[in-house]
Amino acid sequence: MEKIPMEIEIIGFIAAVLTSVSFVPQVYKIWKTKSAKGVSLTMFLLFFVGVILWLVYGIFINSLSMIIANAITSCLALVIIYYKLKIKE
C-alpha cells in the first residue's frame, strides 16, 4: 500500500490520542472505586479482539496512527479486563 500523506496521518494521530486517552478515566474509575461492576466484561473482550484486528489492518495498510492507537488501546483494554476478572462482581 502507498504511504498515507502526513496531513491525513495528523487526523489519525489526534483520533489516536483521543480514543486511547478515553480509556484512562475508565481505568482510573475502576481503580478508585475498587469496582468494575458497571463495566461489561463481554464488551471489553469483544473490543479487545476487535482492536487487535484493527492493529493487523493498520499494519497491512501502512497506517502508523492506526498501529500506534490500536497497540495502546489493546494494552489499556487488557488492564480493564484484568481488573474485571480480579475484582469479580
Place this chain on the structure above:
Amino acid sequence: MEKIPMEIEIIGFIAAVLTSVSFVPQVYKIWKTKSAKGVSLTMFLLFFVGVILWLVYGIFINSLSMIIANAITSCLALVIIYYKLKIKE
C-alpha cells in the same frame, strides 16, 4: 489514495463488527440496570470525538471498513452518552 485490497478489507470488516458489537452489551447493561454509574462520561465524550476523527480519516484513506465501523460506533457511543446524561448519577 489507492483502493484497499478486498482481503485486507475483510480483516477490517471483522474488526468493525467486533468493536461495534462490543458496545451493545454496555448499552444493554445500562438499560437493564437503569444505572450508568460505572461508566465514565469523560471516557465516552473523548471516545466519541476520537471516533468521529477516525471516521474522517477513514474517508480520506478510502477505507470502507473504517467508515462503516466508526459511523456505527459513534452512534452507539452517543446512546451511552445520552443515558449517562439522562440518568445523572
